[in-house]
Amino acid sequence: MTALAANDITWSVDRTRILDGVSIEVRSNEVLAVLGPNGAGKTSLLRILAGLRRPDAGTVLLGGEPVRSLSRRAVARRMAIVEQSPEVHTDITVDEAVALGRTPYRSTFAGLDGEDRAAIEHALSLTGMRAYRSRSWRTLSGGEQQRAQLARALAQQPEVIVLDEPTNHLDVRYQLEVLTLLRSLDMTVVTALHDLNLAARYCDRVAVLHDGRVAASGPPAAVLTPELIRSVYAVEAVVDTSPHTGAPVVTYLGAETGMPA
Numbered sequence: 546m547t548a549l550a551a552n553d554i555t556w557s558v559d560r561t562r563i564l565d566g567v568s569i570e571v572r573s574n575e576v577l578a579v580l581g582p583n584g585a586g587k588t589s590l591l592r593i594l595a596g597l598r599r600p601d602a603g604t605v606l607l608g609g610e611p612v613r614s615l616s617r618r619a620v621a622r623r624m625a626i627v628e629q630s631p632e633v634h635t636d637i638t639v640d641e642a643v644a645l646g647r648t649p650y651r652s653t654f655a656g657l658d659g660e661d662r663a664a665i666e667h668a669l670s671l672t673g674m675r676a677y678r679s680r681s682w683r684t685l686s687g688g689e690q691q692r693a694q695l696a697r698a699l700a701q702q703p704e705v706i707v708l709d710e711p712t713n714h715l716d717v718r719y720q721l722e723v724l725t726l727l728r729s730l731d732m733t734v735v736t737a738l739h740d741l742n743l744a745a746r747y748c749d750r751v752a753v754l755h756d757g758r759v760a761a762s763g764p765p766a767a768v769l770t771p772e773l774i775r776s777v778y779a780v781e782a783v784v785d786t787s788p789h790t791g792a793p794v795v796t797y798l799g800a801e802t803g804m805p806a
């Protein structure tokens with residue numbers, strides 16, 4: 546079953562086409578990675594998928610329903626987004642930040658009920674953030690903020706979680722832990738990633754964006770070929786199968802010289 550779909554999405558800024566006829570489908574409970582070089586359009590697509598931005602053309606369907614037809618609150622009960630570097634303006638604690646994930650379930654002035662507290666506890670413990678609960682958000686390292694944000698999204702108890710580079714800032718242990726956690730959730734996950742080897746190891750399928758279009762999509766072993774890596778990233782690579790994990794492993798041999806114009 547399709548949990549989230551983008552159909553023929555087009556989005557431009559000042560007459561520059563950022564996304565050009567993008568269609569992707571995320572199946573229920575799968576982990577789909579959105580890959581692609583800097584500027585390919587990954588963040589733009591994720592924001593459109595999460596209903597934070599309206600495309601110029603095309604539709605986003607959440608469980609078959611157009612996101613546009615749903616209220617913000619209805620969307621937030623079903624879909625959470627973890628953005629790259631959210632601005633937190635007020636000085637709040639980790640606990641308060643994670644409690645924000647419960648907003649879609651609460652009436653304006655109601656306090657947290659037992660269900661809210663249980664969801665917050667569970668999210669803090671899944672992300673290893675219980676020890677940080679009283680800390681001010683501002684004092685957290687980049688990686689701790691990333692995990693606290695993930696906790697906020699998990700406290701939201703969505704069906705679909707959309708993440709923009711969730712492993713950015715994380716050391717290798719937490720990169721693996723976060724991706725293992727995402728795999729173990731009973732949720733549909735769509736995540737932008739830069740690391741092709743992590744995508745190959747932890748994701749069911751990948752969609753590769755290039756210049757605002759989908760260059761390829763499918764299982765990692767079918768998509769991550771030396772030809773695709775050359776044409777999308779201008780990098781020479783070989784792809785083997787790991788004897789340890791069975792996942793494709795990309796070895797980079799070198800980049801074409803010169804930065805793109």
Ligand SMILES: Nc1ncnc2c1ncn2[C@@H]1O[C@H](COP(=O)(O)OP(=O)(O)OP(=O)(O)O)[C@@H](O)[C@H]1O
Nearest residue numbers: 558563581582583584585586587588589590737754
């Ligand atoms: N609001 C905006 N105004 C102008 N240009 C924008 C805007 N948002 C995105 N862009 C441009 O659209 C292109 C795609 O940006 P986007 O952030 O979606 O790429 P990305 O694949 O997430 O990149 P990265 O890997 O560097 O994070 C870039 O060239 C970016 O400069």
